[in-house]
Amino acid sequence: MVTVTQTPQKRLTMQVEEIAVDTTTMRSLDWDRDRFDIEYGLQNGTTYNSFLIRGEKVALVDTSHEKFRQLYFDTLTGLIDIASIDYLIISHTEPDHSGLVRDVLQIAPEITVVGSKVAIQFLENLVHTPFKRQIVKNGDRLDLGHGHELEFVIAPNLHWPDTIFTFDHKTQILYTCDAFGLHYCSDDTFDTNLEAISPDFQYYYECLMAPNARSVLSALKRMDELTHIEMIATGHGPLLRNHVQELTGRYRRWSQSQTKAETTVGIFYVSEYGYSDNLAHALATGINKTGVATEMVDLKTVDLQELQELVGRCAGIIIGMPPASNQAAQTALGTVLGAVKEKQAVGIFETGGGDDEPTYPLLNKFRSLGLHVAFPVIEIRETPTDNLYKRCEESGTDLAQWVTRDKSIKQMKSLGADLDKALGRISGGLYIITAKKGDVKSAMLASWVTQASFKPLGVSIAVAKDRAIESLMQVGDKFVLNVLEEGNYQGLMKHFLKRFAPGADRFEGVRTQPAENGAPILADALAYMECEVASRLDAGDHWIVYCTVYAGRVSKPEGVTAVHHRKVGNHY
């Protein structure tokens, strides 16, 4: 294994390793990247993985992020004369993997770029120079010689519309780019420590793959048709070699449970226009948190018949404003308008591509057709911030909670009377959880809080899956647990139980001071503890969040914790 470091401060390093016969990985390790797309939860950096396969002909699979330009080309030149590479396989055109394609084409103008039809189209707009190309369809093969026969698997929407997987029949490695990846940077090339990578693997799935769960299942079906898969060479994080079955099984399980959801929300936008992809994914994350499924549709390429059918069966629809000049997208939008029904929920977001139409005429049309506007239009004034993405997520949750409101009420009523009363005898204290991650802050009143361990000092908190604060309570996140005082909690309780608009500042008018970990300590709390999330257990509609406690203080030594007694077990 070879490691080339740029500067210790920047912590961008390259790792090169032979992963199979004739096959080398070049992993660009981005140790400190703390934000990626919509996953403001990113804790552990990320990697961009590129691969060199040498048969009689040579193929390069994906490149790297442009911030690795120097390091990447130094590394690649050390391995091969770049001009002699025959094929550049583009798994998809997102800039973190294709950021250096233009450079490769300059050095190796004779190279043939291999990709899906959509990827090649996107690439034309990206590189602005003619290049040799080979468009591949599902099942197409490319023989590199020495047994390296590559087979292509079309996997649209995982997570970009133009995605393909590549399977090498000799090494039985499947190159999947974003799919099965995770944002996790370590020296370990492989998935050796399953426990360490699991939270990031799941979080990545939830943010990027769950919104397209149907497409994930289609891709898995196509993967089943391949002979044995020895290794999954992902584009981010460790390569999967030790736990291929387990981790692909998780994708299958999670996607099956998503698609079983009775309620679906359609998100209609033009992919690759303005900030549409990231905003749409943030909205989808907020929707999926409630157990409602999403279908993400590119208005530019959708089949109008399918679009009409989908809109008809959606409980809610969200529109990302398409460019005024894109005729295909405008026609598709007309089809959406013709297919919507009364009582569906609707929301609109701007995409900031510079050619957006005003949103209000469209919103008024939906209103006049009897749809319920579930959240205020999400406007884009500048480059989206973490706060804007959080607002999108909360808007998605609000819309999904509205479309499932009848079901939620029915579920609450369905407990047997005796059981309900017995369960209601379980009581708890009253606490406010406050969290801050980057610029994003949130808070929630909680009573399902209990000490869970002495060594290490730990507490568990049950957090409903669709809570706004849930995305700030991922493994590794830090927050403050504020304990409310008997006789002095009404004001804080009332404040934090207000219905906040998506993205609202929940601390306005509340006296706070920052804890060491940055989260707000409430000045009127009886005590506070600084906590770090250690693990999360799936408990149906809640996450049991287990956290270690590493600091804390009491403001009044004689003060008593506020207790919350309940009458019934199906409310807090």
Ligand SMILES: Cc1cc2nc3c(=O)[nH]c(=O)nc-3n(C[C@H](O)[C@H](O)[C@H](O)COP(=O)(O)O)c2cc1C
């Ligand atoms: C007495 C009481 C105790 C609560 N305890 C919890 C709890 O332990 N876990 C939880 O997820 N929600 C709990 N809730 C609900 C949330 O405090 C509150 O409804 C929520 O913050 C609003 O949702 P949002 O933050 O996603 O906008 C409790 C509510 C009340 C009234």
